[in-house]
Amino acid sequence: MTENDESFFTPKHKRLERIASTANIFAWLVLIFFALQAFAQYFNLMSMSGYRFNLEMFRENPEGIIVYFLNMLNLLLKGVVYWLTLKGVSLGLSMIVETDLNYREKLQGASHE
Numbered sequence: 345m346t347e348n349d350e351s352f353f354t355p356k357h358k359r360l361e362r363i364a365s366t367a368n369i370f371a372w373l374v375l376i377f378f379a380l381q382a383f384a385q386y387f388n389l390m391s392m393s394g395y396r397f398n399l400e401m402f403r404e405n406p407e408g409i410i411v412y413f414l415n416m417l418n419l420l421l422k423g424v425v426y427w428l429t430l431k432g433v434s435l436g437l438s439m440i441v442e443t444d445l446n447y448r449e450k451l452q453g454a455s456h457e
């Protein structure tokens with residue numbers, strides 16, 4: 345990067361890029377967290393049933409099992425929604441920076457002609 349390129353990439357650009365990369369990292373952490381919570385819910389169900397998940401268990405308590413699986417699905421869907429939201433923020437901020445840099449480059453190119 346030359347001295348001209350460094351002045352082209354302003355502190356505001358650097359701050360937006362830093363926020364974008366933080367949102368991207370945080371998105372993956374949130375997705376992993378919710379996936380782990382869903383698996384913990386599953387293992388909790390299995391430990392309560394003595395690791396014998398079968399048709400007999402479903403006949404004994406169908407509502408409880410359905411609630412457990414809906415809670416697992418809810419956790420997974422929340423994780424995916426939060427992940428998509430944070431990835432969208434990250435990509436949006438990166439696009440803003442890139443668009444502004446392209447616009448500045450075009451203006452500088454037009455002024456040199």
